[in-house]
Amino acid sequence: MYLTELYRFYERMTQDPQSGMPPEGMSAEAIHFALVIGEDGSLKGVHDLRDSKGKPLRRFVPAAVKRTSTKVLPNFLWDNTGYVLGVDGKGNPAFTARKYESFRTFHRQLCAASPDRHARALLAFFDRWTPEQFGSIGEREALLDSNVVFQLEGD
Numbered sequence: 001m002y003l004t005e006l007y008r009f010y011e012r013m014t015q016d017p018q019s020g021m022p023p024e025g026m027s028a029e030a031i032h033f034a035l036v037i038g039e040d041g042s043l044k045g046v047h048d049l050r051d052s053k054g055k056p057l058r059r060f061v062p063a064a065v066k067r068t069s070t071k072v073l074p075n076f077l078w079d080n081t082g083y084v085l086g087v088d089g090k091g092n093p094a095f096t097a098r099k100y101e102s103f104r105t106f107h108r109q110l111c112a113a114s115p116d117r118h119a120r121a122l123l124a125f126f127d128r129w130t131p132e133q134f135g136s137i138g139e140r141e142a143l144l145d146s147n148v149v150f151q152l153e154g155d
Contacts, residue, residue: 041124
């Protein structure tokens with residue numbers, strides 16, 4: 001009985017945008033930037049999602065995976081720059097390369113059969129992006145080790 005009532009309360013909370021309660025399967029995470037990509041997979045820019053004081057805002061994203069310091073598990077459609085771009089400031093390039101490859105492989109497997117233009121753009125991004133390109137991003141200092149999401153240009 002109590003469990004049923006708690007679940008009903010949770011459902012009511014997720015329907016109220018003011019509650020801050022993430023829907024099932026989602027979590028509220030600190031997201032710093034959106035990588036704006038074109039339909040051809042090219043990086044068009046970086047959209048700063050932080051507040052006026054430079055603090056990341058919490059956004060609903062697919063639920064975060066549970067990982068340890070040695071376990072390589074990518075999040076779905078978002079993560080830190082080590083996973084998403086293959087670049088971080090942690091000083092272990094081999095481990096960062098493993099994280100990056102796991103993120104790419106995970107999304108390629110999930111999105112391969114999707115006709116969705118967002119999924120196609122994401123796959124094209126993985127075909128085009130190399131970690132060496134990070135040096136040409138103007139926001140690279142702030143971006144390094146941040147949590148990022150993808151945004152299709154024009155959305």
